[in-house]
Amino acid sequence: MLVTAQTVLAQKVLPPPEMKLEALPLRSVDPDDNVSTPAKVELGRLLFFDPILSATKKVACATCHHPDYGWADGRATPLGVGGKGIGPRRLPMKTEGIGILVRNTPGLLNVAFNGLVSGQDYDPKKAPMFLDVRESGLEAQLFHPIRMQAEMRGNDCPESQAVDQMVVRVSAVEEYREKFTKIFSEEKPEGKEGEVTAEKVAAVIAAFERSLLANNAPFDRFMRGDKAAMNVQQLRGLKTYEKAGCVHCHGGPMFSDFKLHFIDVTGTGRDDRQAMRTPTLRNLRYTAPYLHHGRKRTLDEVMVFYEKLMDAAAEVIDGGAETDPPFDPLLKHLHLEAEDFADVLAFLDALNDETWDKSVPERVPSGLKVGGE
Numbered sequence: 074m075l076v077t078a079q080t081v082l083a084q085k086v087l088p089p090p091e092m093k094l095e096a097l098p099l100r101s102v103d104p105d106d107n108v109s110t111p112a113k114v115e116l117g118r119l120l121f122f123d124p125i126l127s128a129t130k131k132v133a134c135a136t137c138h139h140p141d142y143g144w145a146d147g148r149a150t151p152l153g154v155g156g157k158g159i160g161p162r163r164l165p166m167k168t169e170g171i172g173i174l175v176r177n178t179p180g181l182l183n184v185a186f187n188g189l190v191s192g193q194d195y196d197p198k199k200a201p202m203f204l205d206v207r208e209s210g211l212e213a214q215l216f217h218p219i220r221m222q223a224e225m226r227g228n229d230c231p232e233s234q235a236v237d238q239m240v241v242r243v244s245a246v247e248e249y250r251e252k253f254t255k256i257f258s259e260e261k262p263e264g265k266e267g268e269v270t271a272e273k274v275a276a277v278i279a280a281f282e283r284s285l286l287a288n289n290a291p292f293d294r295f296m297r298g299d300k301a302a303m304n305v306q307q308l309r310g311l312k313t314y315e316k317a318g319c320v321h322c323h324g325g326p327m328f329s330d331f332k333l334h335f336i337d338v339t340g341t342g343r344d345d346r347q348a349m350r351t352p353t354l355r356n357l358r359y360t361a362p363y364l365h366h367g368r369k370r371t372l373d374e375v376m377v378f379y380e381k382l383m384d385a386a387a388e389v390i391d392g393g394a395e396t397d398p399p400f401d402p403l404l405k406h407l408h409l410e411a412e413d414f415a416d417v418l419a420f421l422d423a424l425n426d427e428t429w430d431k432s433v434p435e436r437v438p439s440g441l442k443v444g445g446e
């Protein structure tokens with residue numbers, strides 16, 4: 074059949090050069106106006122774990138991005154101001170008018186490399202943020218959870234004042250004022266260096282996030298020349314992974330093209346027809362459950378999803394039927410059989426780097442509970 078012949082041809086199309094599989098760089102790239110220093114990273118860490126950032130003083134960034142869960146939360150979808158506890162044991166509280174969050178929390182390991190693809194210049198200010206890529210750069214991203222009612226704002230603070238009030242709360246803590254003054258007076262000796270501003274809070278938290286690297290997985294060591302770093306099954310898995318066509322979307326050093334694709338992941342309602350950004354496949358061992366709705370508990374379940382998707386996509390793409398939005402045309406390159414699962418999973422395991430920073434500060438300057446309630 075002609076259509077099938079075309080599909081077979083299409084499957085032989087090589088992925089574009091920016092999807093070339095590579096080791097991650099050893100260091101992250103800072104924006105010109107926010108060069109990282111150890112002092113910034115440490116101040117950023119304190120703020121990240123300090124619930125003073127939330128209007129309710131109960132939710133920290135670390136409530137949802139915790140090192141015990143690969144800097145995510147181990148939950149299908151998170152609970153912000155409407156919850157109590159940590160990780161999968163966090164329980165909902167009766168909180169007036171707080172909507173539930175519908176997207177799985179992404180882990181923050183290697184978020185410093187969001188947007189990095191092979192052979193192109195990297196601009197950290199343009200780094201795509203969120204599953205729908207609605208923001209760019211870490212310095213801009215963090216105002217979203219601070220403003221969002223269900224994440225960190227709650228009911229008692231109007232959205233338009235969320236950021237200003239956060240700055241007021243942080244400035245009221247003397248230890249924070251001192252630390253900001255010290256860091257920013259060294260950077261800019263003239264001007265109002267003592268003042269705590271939203272931009273400075275963003276700068277140090279972004280510097281901290283850029284320090285959360287996991288760039289020394291067996292795959293990275295193998296690509297840098299240590300031929301013993303990957304075992305026989307993982308090496309076979311690498312070939313299978315390329316043959317299966319995963320690399321057309323999950324390619325480049327981050328195993329993501331950082332583009333939006335519609336691959337028909339249904340289940341939560343609101344996002345069912347939404348194209349999503351290709352997630353990285355690095356460090357998946359630490360960030361279960363999977364997919365934007367967090368309804369796949371294991372990578373095996375994700376493999377089964379893809380095997381079924383392949384059949385559905387072939388029917389739709391070859392058969393000329395249409396979905397709304399249309400299936401991503403790159404799914405034509407998908408070629409995954411059940412007997413490939415074990416090898417692909419062995420390869421994905423070579424993308425885990427156990428050596429990342431899991432440290433939690435013993436105390437935070439506000440005196441509130443580290444990591445929130």
Ligand code: HEC
Nearest residue numbers: 133134137151152153176177178179202203204215218224
């Ligand atoms: C209530 C849980 C919750 C809290 C609190 C929270 N986040 Fe998130 N975070 C999420 C979820 C869910 C997403 C994905 C949302 C989406 O894509 O629409 C996300 C996305 C992100 C991303 C984008 C990652 C990527 O690869 O696109 C960064 C960076 C981030 N959060 C940092 C922070 C920082 C910094 C704070 C504190 C100021 C914070 N988060 C507070 C749940 C949370």
Ligand code: HEC
Nearest residue numbers: 317319322334338349350351352363364365401403404409
């Ligand atoms: C057409 C582009 C495309 C192709 C081809 C593709 N993926 Fe994906 N992948 C995505 C997108 C987009 C998502 C996120 C979908 C969502 O959550 O709605 C995803 C999600 C995933 C996840 C879940 C990651 C997480 O953190 O939740 C895994 C694992 C995965 N893909 C593995 C694979 C494997 C293995 C292959 C090859 C058999 C493959 N993908 C082929 C685009 C693609």
